[in-house]
Amino acid sequence: MTSGTAGQSKKIKVRYFAWVRERVGKPEEEIEPPAGVATIAELMAWLADQGEHYAYAFENPKVIRAAIDRNHVRSEARIEGAGEIAFFPPMTGG
């Protein structure tokens, strides 16, 4: 896999909720991770490297939950083809 090849990376909408949103400092953004970033776990690791706010938000990726296109997914889920990815803490509704 060649990273940076034209057409390999694609813009993805990312949304953050609750304290993940507060730590990142924004509710959503468009990101363009390199082609080597294939899973949710790899995306969290890549995001954690994007500055101190991100490092703080993703310092303990095990506690962060993710959704792809509004469906819960595990950290090993592949992000290829995702339109919208969300990161958030364990849910506390009801």
Next chain:
Amino acid sequence: MPAIIRLQREPIAMAAEVEKLVGARKDVGAVVTFTGICRADENGAPIAALTLEHYPGMAEAEIARHVEEAYARWPLLAALVIHRYGRIVPGEDIVLVATASSHRQAAFAAAEFLMDYLKTRAPFWKQVESAGTTAWVEAKSADDTAAERWSAPPPQSDAAK
């Protein structure tokens, strides 16, 4: 699969909602309603209010998936889930779940199932406001345990796979 799923800022008009759900049907023999209410304390400390954040779009979709699952597991005739978001003060309602069936067992079980899944799978997050500060409520492992007891796959979804 008659179901009402709604997110709203306003307090829930419980009696009117249940009336709308069951209406003039004569096949319903049991309606179970559960109302979640904002307490004035969290972990023993007084609170001023709760603010509920949610993931618009996914919250409705996730609730709908669990209502569908409830219909697959029990002979339901109607179901309703209304969840509030925004700022809620102690004494106000947060969530209403209602399930209707011919007999009480299905209605009780389905209401409990829906609530257990709402707690752990529906994308809502509570923030507590007290004495001028705010803090995010931490997920409770007791809620995960409550949801897990339903996770033995029902025969219907086994057959579908």
